[in-house]
Amino acid sequence: MYQPQMKLLIKPRSFSLSVAIATVVAGINITGITAQRAIAQPYPACEPPAAGEYLLLVVNESSQTSEQLRSTLPPNASTAVCRYLDNTVTRVGGFTDAEVANSWAQYLTDLGGIQAFVARPPETASIQAQNPSPQPGAASSSELAYNPQPLAAGxxxxxxxxxxxxxxxxxxxxxxxxxxxxxxxxxxxxxxxxxxxxxxxxxxxxxxxxxxxxxxxxxxxxxxxxxxxxxxxx
Missing domain, CATH: 3.30.70 (Alpha-Beta Plaits)
Structure with a gap:
């Protein structure tokens, strides 16, 4: 399956996690010992960002990564576990500002044990997408659940x-x-x-x-x- 390539704005410092694609389960029956293999379904490929959207991709280094994200990100943040290249990551969407996405990546990295980076579609994707025909029911960037805004005057x-x-x-x-x-x-x-x-x-x-x-x-x-x-x- 073709996976659109996304341009990285922040290069991860460590990217050594491999995606596990199978689990071997040993089973025993009355006739003897038999080896049973349960093939785990891999996570789906990460969806590319929408027009004008920046993605925050967090490498799932351990089982604690998801818990850290849940306790740190706002509850309305759009998250999904998916596969990017050869790594299992948590995809956080809804960023329309590169500065905001980069600030989140920096903060998560500062927490320790979390590798986060920002991705966007390649330049060629935006050129091919000029003047697209509107699709009924398509979500615009303004309709994204998590859309950080500047503070009011003061x-x-x-x-x-x-x-x-x-x-x-x-x-x-x-x-x-x-x-x-x-x-x-x-x-x-x-x-x-x-x-x-x-x-x-x-x-x-x-x-x-x-x-x-x-x-x-x-x-x-x-x-x-x-x-x-x-x-x-x-």
């Missing part, structure tokens, strides 16, 4: 976690409230506060700085919300 207090996601737990304890995850300047940051009150934003900034967090206040319209609350990391 002020966003961000915290640089220095590739240590466990900092989120420290910020939560310092502020006594949930901490989100955002994309700003092509990088992931922790979101400590989003407010329309400059005085409140500066007050939280001072509290965080007093506790030695590297925090900054920025125009919230330049910040894309990835998830309103990140899972605690021990």
């Amino acid at each position: 002020y966003a207090v961000l915290v640089d976690y220095f590739n240590r996601p466990e900092v989120a737990t420290d910020v939560q304890q310092a502020l006594g409230s949930h901490v989100g995850l955002v994309s700003y300047g092509q990088r992931p940051y922790l979101l400590a506060l989003h407010t329309s009150d400059a005085a409140v934003a500066n007050s939280v900034l001072q509290r965080l700085s007093d506790r030695n967090f590297l925090a900054l206040v920025v125009d919230s319209r330049r910040v894309v919300l990835l998830t309103p609350a990140v899972a605690s990391v021990d």
Whole structure:
């Protein structure tokens, strides 16, 4: 079966996982020992991204990968386990912005034990798809379940976690409230506060700085919300 090739935006640091295609099950009956082979069906090939969509592909290095993704990604994220080249991956769709997809890939990589990268269709695919005829019932990128949006006008207090996601737990304890995850300047940051009150934003900034967090206040319209609350990391 032909599988469309997807251009990688982030090259995975490790790509050694092989897809298991068969499981040998030994069985015993009254006439003697017989070998029974149960052939496991391989995962289907990953669907290519829709027009204007970026894919986040996460290599399933272990059985814990799926659990980590479930506790980290928003509940409305579109995920599916599939086969990309010779690897079993979790396909996360719905990204219309490369910066957002890259920020998620970076954050997942920072969690440790997760290899994530971003893929998009090759350039030739977009050329061949110019002026396509609309198909009834076809889902557009605006109808995707997970579609991160910029924050409303105001002020966003961000915290640089220095590739240590466990900092989120420290910020939560310092502020006594949930901490989100955002994309700003092509990088992931922790979101400590989003407010329309400059005085409140500066007050939280001072509290965080007093506790030695590297925090900054920025125009919230330049910040894309990835998830309103990140899972605690021990």
